[in-house]
């Protein structure tokens with residue numbers, strides 16, 4: 001039926017209004033997980049000079065033939081170069097990381113030589129160029145090392161440090177205000193009334209935001225009272241939220257007060273029915289530059305909607321580029337019935353068969369209120385809308401759930 005919005009269309013509408021946030025400076029230790037705002041260029045050359053990759057003797061290969069003897073005229077260690085060069089018939093004792101002295105073109109390994117006082121005799125001939133790391137082997141000053149948009153990991157920080165950057169231009173963290181709504185909700189550990197349950201969704205959404213390099217702002221729980229929801233939404237804007245996420249009240253019930261409260265705070269908002277399960281009812285809109293997502297209240301629905309819509313939105317704010325979750329190829333671990341008009345994101349087990357093929361087995365219970373199978377899931381099996389019945393072993397696609405999801 002045509003009244004359901006396809007997932008890619010919903011995502012495209014959300015991303016259309018977003019652009020990259022401004023940049024700020026972050027000292028290296030605080031840059032982990034942040035998005036690089038401009039390409040990273042090397043400030044220096046590494047290694048800065050030809051250097052030894054081994055402990056041994058810097059020699060001229062033409063002199064260092066098997067059986068030859070050379071006189072040791074000095075020593076070079078990391079941080080302490082040998083001032084003079086290496087002349088014919090000479091060798092300089094050298095250690096890993098030391099600059100190769102002028103005139104030498106090979107390193108004679110200490111294991112391949114016998115030392116006696118100031119004389120070293122060659123057991124295994126040295127080869128020209130062997131065990132020498134040329135200046136600029138890793139990178140040269142002025143070279144581009146990392147592209148803008150890169151989410152900085154541990155290895156990138158070491159590279160940036162080696163290129164002599166004490167701090168980096170990173171994109172400001174997207175501020176994401178998260179508001180749970182509903183009279184039935186109490187915080188974990190709180191006193192639970194007879195008609196109440198514990199609010200859980202905000203914890204997942206906050207963690208997803210933090211994992212993407214955003215800054216979550218937990219607005220707590222608003223009761224089902226227009227003034228309370230409005231006050232919380234107003235706080236989100238006053239705290240400079242780039243994204244406001246509301247939880248619950250996205251559907252059609254009489255207690256669904258979120259839409260009018262958001263509209264009263266100046267948000268222009270559309271109510272969508274998306275062709276997906278879980279997570280059909282969702283609201284999306286804007287106030288100025290701020291994106292507003294009204295996610296469904298069922299815990300699994302709110303998490304799946306976050307993976308499919310909030311994560312790409314955060315990545316667009318961080319990189320300026322459109323992003324869609326990658327669907328990976330696998331095979332079904334069990335027979336599946338035909339699907340209806342909603343694309344299915346099913347909690348599933350993941351294994352590899354003996355040839356390394358991903359085997360994805362949907363759990364029998366797929367209720368969107370159930371967090372235990374969501375937590376147990378190793379991936380989400382994605383069944384397209386109107387998919388025909390399929391057999392175990394048939395091709396399928398899945399969404400990986402890497403940490404911290």
Ligand SMILES: Nc1nc2c(c(=O)[nH]1)N[C@H]1C(S)=C(S)[C@@H](COP(=O)(O)OP(=O)(O)OC[C@H]3O[C@@H](n4cnc5c(N)ncnc54)[C@H](O)[C@@H]3O)O[C@H]1N2
Pocket residue numbers: 180181182184185197198199200201202247248249250251252253256278279280281295296297298299301368
């Ligand atoms: N007549 C119809 N009823 C429903 C429809 C529909 O199309 N027609 N859609 C169903 C679907 S699908 C979903 S999903 C839910 C979405 O409902 P809401 O977004 O309005 O969510 P609520 O009614 O407020 O809550 C649903 C459920 O989730 C619990 N909840 C809410 N917030 C939290 C939270 N922060 N942590 C934990 N649990 C939460 C809430 O107590 C409810 O049990 O609507 C269906 N109905």
Ligand code: MOO
Pocket residue numbers: 276277278279280281296298300301368369
């Ligand atoms: O779309 Mo709802 O998320 O199935 O429970």
